[in-house]
Amino acid sequence: AQSVTQLGSHVSVSEGALVLLRCNYSSSVPPYLFWYVQYPNQGLQLLLKYTTGATLVKGINGFEAEFKKSETSFHLTKPSAHMSDAAEYFCAVLISGSARQLTFGSGTQLTVLP
């Protein structure tokens, strides 16, 4: 079964510091990978996704993620954190041909300190 693991349920960074949120997946075939963000009292919003092609994908709000097949990882980064980045971030996976819905990780709560 496909699964996705997010390391670290809570991450705190200072404003202006690098943001790194970790996501590892398990799959024997190349998956489709997604990052979603959830702001307080809102639904999830798509940040970025990897389907095929370039392994470094850029998303909204300055975030990017790199698909590394050898490490089965899809970590989310942003060079400089902003206060408005404080939210919960979810990694999700879809295995082509075998699943009809996204499987989400447990989420990482990002706190940005002034």
Next chain:
Amino acid sequence: DSGVTQTPKHLITATGQRVTLRCSPRSGDLSVYWYQQSLDQGLQFLIQYYNGEERAKGNILERFSAQQFPDLHSELNLSSLELGDSALYFCASSAAGEQGIISGYTFGSGTRLTVV
């Protein structure tokens, strides 16, 4: 506004009661997904409908049921409610097929259910 509408936004009810949560998908989307989000279980997939038919079931309790109507709106029915059913219930929609999922889900803002 994401285009996915969920009502009501908040619901408080007593144990043993039954409630219905409603979702209108984004215009043109045929697939509807229901998820439950709680502190201890995270985001759990409950059930998916596609163009009126059930397509996939996840961790949905027997006390819960759902349906999708001809106008594509969906309802999630929760009965014999227990304290542990208190959670955020999200509806998401996508266009048809795998390409629709790859394009990304559109989530509603959720219904917060509190069982007292």
